[in-house]
Amino acid sequence: MALGLSRDDVLRARERLGHSVRKTPCLRLQQLEGAVPHKVWAKCENLQWIGAFKARGALHKVGRLSQSERERGLITYSSGNHAQAVALAAQRFGTRAQIAMPKNAPRLKIDAVRRLGAEIHFAGTTSLQRRERALELQAESRGIIIEPFDDPDIICGQGTATLELLEQLEEAGESVDVLVIPVGGGGLLAGACLATQGTKLRIVAVEPVGCDSMGQSLRAGQPTAVGPGPTIADGLKPTVVGQLNFEIAQTAGVECVTVDDQAILAALRALAERAQLQVEPSGAAPLAALLTGHISVDERVAMVISGGNIDPHAFWAER
Amino acid sequence: MALGLSRDDVLRARERLGHSVRKTPCLRLQQLEGAVPHKVWAKCENLQWIGAFKARGALHKVGRLSQSERERGLITYSSGNHAQAVALAAQRFGTRAQIAMPKNAPRLKIDAVRRLGAEIHFAGTTSLQRRERALELQAESRGIIIEPFDDPDIICGQGTATLELLEQLEEAGESVDVLVIPVGGGGLLAGACLATQGTKLRIVAVEPVGCDSMGQSLRAGQPTAVGPGPTIADGLKPTVVGQLNFEIAQTAGVECVTVDDQAILAALRALAERAQLQVEPSGAAPLAALLTGHISVDERVAMVISGGNIDPHAFWAER
Numbered sequence: 001m002a003l004g005l006s007r008d009d010v011l012r013a014r015e016r017l018g019h020s021v022r023k024t025p026c027l028r029l030q031q032l033e034g035a036v037p038h039k040v041w042a043k044c045e046n047l048q049w050i051g052a053f054k055a056r057g058a059l060h061k062v063g064r065l066s067q068s069e070r071e072r073g074l075i076t077y078s079s080g081n082h083a084q085a086v087a088l089a090a091q092r093f094g095t096r097a098q099i100a101m102p103k104n105a106p107r108l109k110i111d112a113v114r115r116l117g118a119e120i121h122f123a124g125t126t127s128l129q130r131r132e133r134a135l136e137l138q139a140e141s142r143g144i145i146i147e148p149f150d151d152p153d154i155i156c157g158q159g160t161a162t163l164e165l166l167e168q169l170e171e172a173g174e175s176v177d178v179l180v181i182p183v184g185g186g187g188l189l190a191g192a193c194l195a196t197q198g199t200k201l202r203i204v205a206v207e208p209v210g211c212d213s214m215g216q217s218l219r220a221g222q223p224t225a226v227g228p229g230p231t232i233a234d235g236l237k238p239t240v241v242g243q244l245n246f247e248i249a250q251t252a253g254v255e256c257v258t259v260d261d262q263a264i265l266a267a268l269r270a271l272a273e274r275a276q277l278q279v280e281p282s283g284a285a286p287l288a289a290l291l292t293g294h295i296s297v298d299e300r301v302a303m304v305i306s307g308g309n310i311d312p313h314a315f316w317a318e319r
Numbered sequence: 320m321a322l323g324l325s326r327d328d329v330l331r332a333r334e335r336l337g338h339s340v341r342k343t344p345c346l347r348l349q350q351l352e353g354a355v356p357h358k359v360w361a362k363c364e365n366l367q368w369i370g371a372f373k374a375r376g377a378l379h380k381v382g383r384l385s386q387s388e389r390e391r392g393l394i395t396y397s398s399g400n401h402a403q404a405v406a407l408a409a410q411r412f413g414t415r416a417q418i419a420m421p422k423n424a425p426r427l428k429i430d431a432v433r434r435l436g437a438e439i440h441f442a443g444t445t446s447l448q449r450r451e452r453a454l455e456l457q458a459e460s461r462g463i464i465i466e467p468f469d470d471p472d473i474i475c476g477q478g479t480a481t482l483e484l485l486e487q488l489e490e491a492g493e494s495v496d497v498l499v500i501p502v503g504g505g506g507l508l509a510g511a512c513l514a515t516q517g518t519k520l521r522i523v524a525v526e527p528v529g530c531d532s533m534g535q536s537l538r539a540g541q542p543t544a545v546g547p548g549p550t551i552a553d554g555l556k557p558t559v560v561g562q563l564n565f566e567i568a569q570t571a572g573v574e575c576v577t578v579d580d581q582a583i584l585a586a587l588r589a590l591a592e593r594a595q596l597q598v599e600p601s602g603a604a605p606l607a608a609l610l611t612g613h614i615s616v617d618e619r620v621a622m623v624i625s626g627g628n629i630d631p632h633a634f635w636a637e638r
Contacts, residue, residue, distance in 0.1 A: 025344045027366065034434055047346065051595040108592055115353055269632070273427055276370040276627030278597040308595030313588070316635040 005152055005248065007197040010159035013060050017160060020063075020092065021056050024048050024161070026168035026302075031274040036290045037297040041176060043165040046279050046308025050084040050112070052235075053161045053188055053306050054148075058085035060157030061146055062093055070095045073143035077123075077130035079105055080235050081307050082148040087118035089146070098143060100133035102126075108311040127239060149185030150242025159191025165302055166195065177299040178202040180286035182306050183214045183256075184236040186245030192304070193252035204295065205249065205256045206285040208233045208264070213241045214249060215256035222246075232261045235282030235307060263288035265319070271305075278308045324471055324567065326516040329478035332379050336479060339382075339411065340375050343367050343480070345487035345621075350593040355609045356616040360495060362484040365598050365627025369403040369431070371554075372480045372507055372625050373467075377404035379476030380465055381412055389414045392462035396442075396449035398424055399554050400626050401467040406437035408465075417462060419452035421445075427630040446558060468504030469561025478510025484621055485514065496618040497521040499605035501625050502533045502575075503555040505564030511623070512571035523614065524568065524575045525604040527552045527583070532560045533568060534575035541565075551580050554601030554626060582607035584638070590624075597627045 025044045032040050045053035062074060073096035076086040083099045090097030097118035101110065102125045113120055123133030138145055147154060162179065169175060179196065181189045183205040192203060205214050210229020217224045217240075225240040241249075267287035271277045286303035295301055344363045351359050364372035381393060392415035395405040402418045409416030416437035420429065421444045432439055442452030457464055466473060481498065488494060498515065500508045502524040511522060524533050529548020536543045536559075544559040560568075586606035590596045605622035614620055 022346075025366065027341075030368075046595050047344065049349075112593075272597060272631045274431075276365050276597050278591060278595050278631075310591075312591045312597075312631050313635045313638055316632045317638075319632055319636075 009156045010195045013156035014160045029275050035270045039300045041302045043304045046305050050088050051309040052081035054081040054085035057154035057157035058089040061153040062089035075137045075143040076146045077134040084112050086146050087113045087116035091116050098137050100130040149187035155190045158187045159195040162192040162195035176302040180204045180303040182285040183207050185238040186241040190245040190248040193248045203254045205254050206289045209258045209260045212258050217246050233281040257294040259288035263292045280307045280310045283307045328475045329514045332475035333479045348594050354589045358619045360621040362623045365624050370628040371400035373400040373404035376473035376476035377408040380472040381408035383472050394456045394462040395465045396453040402432050405465050406432045406435035410435050417456050419449040468506035474509045477506045478514040481511040481514035495621040499523045499622040501604040502526050504557040505560040509564040509567040512567045522573045524573050525608045528577045528579045531577050536565050552600040576613040578607035582611045599626045599629045602626045
């Protein structure tokens with residue numbers, strides 16, 4: 001396994017995190033029967049602190065920095081949930097956070113980062129521009145850059161979501177055949193691969209059409225950049241998956257599927273109307289894969305609902 | 320206490336219900352800090368089966384009928400969550416359900432009742448018309464009418480939500496000063512009064528302005544009907560609270576406050592934007608009471624989020 005990471009590292013991440021993250025609900029979604037033929041469980045990371053699993057990785061990573069490193073302040077670049085996660089970690093550890101965000105970031109995300117006390121530095125509209133701004137901030141302040149996904153401590157932190165899910169299923173006397181995970185940079189996926197080592201779980205990675213860097217990378221045998229194409233799943237749009245994330249997914253034999261915006265929207269509606277869950281488009285991608293026949297009908301499925309950060313007023317008024 | 324009901328009856332209801340209802344999450348909503356000055360916990364009955372606490376009462380009531388009674392079929396009248404709850408109970412116990420619903424019921428609620436296999440009988444637009452139709456259905460079929468709130472088994476079933484909440488707080492090593500409950504017919508409230516017997520918890524009932532039958536009843540010393548006035552909280556609009564519900568609330572010394580639609584909408588937005596919770600307007604009424612200064616700032620608050628059944632597309636597109 002890449003860098004020698006294993007399930008034990010995820011177990012240790014969970015010990016370190018302790019009660020600093022929420023044990024999110026794992027819900028059996030019987031209400032989806034009729035919409036999909038599967039028996040479905042959902043790990044509700046939309047109810048994690050800051051509304052997404054990203055809190056796990058950031059709190060784990062920042063917790064492992066030395067006191068003197070943390071005192072230099074945190075820096076990151078993100079248009080979304082990782083920004084809030086790093087802001088939360090800075091608040092919890094009593095240090096400064098500087099976040100490079102796109103000029104066109106939604107009001108909701110800007111407000112959330114500000115409420116957590118982080119400084120926002122607006123920088124263009126592309127991921128590259130944000131990363132450049134983060135490097136400038138680092139040169140100015142000597143702060144520590146918290147990478148969004150290509151980092152072993154981030155990966156192991158995200159893996160604790162899957163670890164909890166497996167334990168919650170076991171406590172309920174249940175088991176599943178397949179774990180369906182949305183993929184942007186691949187942090188949640190790589191963490192899931194580590195957490196499920198030693199089980200027979202099949203792991204299916206879901207990417208939006210045109211944003212399938214993981215799928216293309218696994219076929220090419222090396223990290224492969226994509227456009228990325230337009231999608232409503234704004235959390236699943238990194239140009240290229242992480243090197244480490246790719247290696248872990250390759251070793252684990254992950255399968256990749258793609259879903260289009262129509263399927264993601266249908267999944268979002270089903271989750272809202274039938275299961276009363278507020279999910280962001282990225283978090284609905286696994287159900288979109290079920291709705292479009294990517295998972296055999298006789299399989300029991302656990303899906304990770306990665307986040308719930310939408311502005312429902314703005315989002316639904318546009319549909 | 321009215322009819323001799325007590326906390327023991329709620330404990331017995333919980334034993335009877337067993338795992339047939341969900342132990343819903345009890346979440347500490349730190350994310351609301353800044354919006355409200357209180358330390359707030361939420362009992363998420365929006366994530367209960369059928370998206371509302373009503374499943375508890377209906378499953379408890381129907382479970383206590385004799386086999387021969389159940390075989391005669393269930394009948395109820397409701398524009399909302401009680402319809403789905405009775406449909407669910409009929410499905411679980413393998414009997415027929417006939418539901419009198421208003422002609423103008425939203426598509427989402429009609430679909431949900433139909434998915435659960437119940438028969439819908441459309442009857443005018445008022446509560447009185449629905450009740451008349453239910454009585455006709457009973458005359459035709461000899462089915463059992465499942466009352467929405469004025470029934471000891473319904474009340475004790477709803478009380479299990481508060482029982483769980485108190486236990487979840489205790490397990491987390493926490494306690495609260497005040498429990499804030501949305502009130503329509505008073506089933507959830509009466510159940511909460513029973514479940515909290517022997518504690519020092521203050522219970523605050525929240526009603527929409529113009530729909531304050533419980534508040535007026537407690538001031539008048541007897542059940543008092545209201546208009547009811549218009550409100551977006553469609554679950555909190557019964558004309559008059561239940562006799563039994565009133566008596567239990569009176570004995571418990573419940574305090575009543577009212578909130579307007581503006582406050583309810585602000586609460587809904589805060590729950591969606593800050594806590595990623597899909598809540599229906601009725602379920603947001605307790606937070607509306609906090610937002611409008613009805614609860615002392617130094618109090619620790621638990622609120623019951625009674626339901627999450629909104630059609631987000633239809634709801635938010637109108638705002």
